[in-house]
Amino acid sequence: MNGEAHRVRLLLQAGAHDRPCLLLTEGDGPASRLADRMESMQTSLAGRLLGRTRDLLVAGGMSSNDLGLLAGQLADALAEVLVVAESRRRRLPGVADHVPVFVLPGLRAYSLHIFPGQDLASAPAARRHVRDTVQPWNLPPEAVDDLELITGELVANALEHTDSRSLTVTCGLTAEAAAVGVTDEGESGAAVVPEVPKGEQENGRGLLITQALAARWGSLRTGGGLTVWAEVPAVGGRGRGAMRLT
Known part of the structure; x- marks a missing residue:
């Protein structure tokens, strides 16, 4: 060195x-x-x-x-x-050093499911899928609730802002955290990194919920699409006061 x-x-x-x-x-x-x-x-x-x-x-x-x-x-x-x-x-230029749980070593459990990208029923279906997936992971009840709620908001956000034919919902578990990610195809053009709304702005309120519930959250560009992810503690209480990592 x-x-x-x-x-x-x-x-x-x-x-x-x-x-x-x-x-x-x-x-x-x-x-x-x-x-x-x-x-x-x-x-x-x-x-x-x-x-x-x-x-x-x-x-x-x-x-x-x-x-x-x-x-x-x-x-x-x-x-x-x-x-x-x-x-x-x-190792590509300009890529952040922080990554979500489901792409780190030490992964204890992993799930991936694809939902229709132009069907409003995908949001509640994704919520049910994530709850059913993480329920056997012995997470605190509030963590399960938070992951379910975050999933619904992120899927709804992708349904509203992209024309993706499909949305991929990913879950992962390590010893310290559980995570969910929602990946769109960016069909409406170049994927745009979502911003937390300010003031009286109505669009994107789901990201405020995500920020409030997650220990950390962020986004990863995946080809022409975007993955927005969030993590909650696998033990103990809720994270709160999250930071955004892109």
């Missing part, structure tokens, strides 16, 4: 207490090359697992136990690939 090191990359391994493990690097040192090889190995393993899964599904005849085992392996592979993708995204 030298005095010119200025790039921070997210590593696959979790640090102490499941914290993200970061590498400060100039981009071409031994540690960086080792991290590159590990990322390449992980994506290759995920690709082989995906191919094997497709072959098994085509062949049929899998028992429920086999399907459960395969689903667990796919979830683990997806969690690792998400870390690789986020690590590479964060």
Whole structure:
């Protein structure tokens, strides 16, 4: 490591207490090359697992136990690939260092569900889905309530401000926090990072609710679309006084 090191990359391994493990690097040192090889190995393993899964599904005849085992392996592979993708995204110029729970190492549970993007019924459906998803995670009751409410507001916001054909709702859990994210397709044009409304402004009131309930929240650009996410504590009380990270 030298005095010119200025790039921070997210590593696959979790640090102490499941914290993200970061590498400060100039981009071409031994540690960086080792991290590159590990990322390449992980994506290759995920690709082989995906191919094997497709072959098994085509062949049929899998028992429920086999399907459960395969689903667990796919979830683990997806969690690792998400870390690789986020690590590479964060090395692009101008990308913030903060990321939501569902792309960090130490992921204990993960869920992804796609809803119609031009159907107002998607907001209540997404709320029910998130409540059903996080209920077995042993979160405090207020955390479950907050995630459900935040989801409804973020989906409603995406329905109002984009022409997306679909909306993707993602949930994630680590030892310290649970998160929900809503990703649109940005069909109405370039995705716009949402701002908390001021004064008597009526539009975007759902973001005020999100800010009030979340321990932290923010947005991530995903291709032409946008993911707006929020986290709540997995233990203890509500976060309140949230900060916005983009």
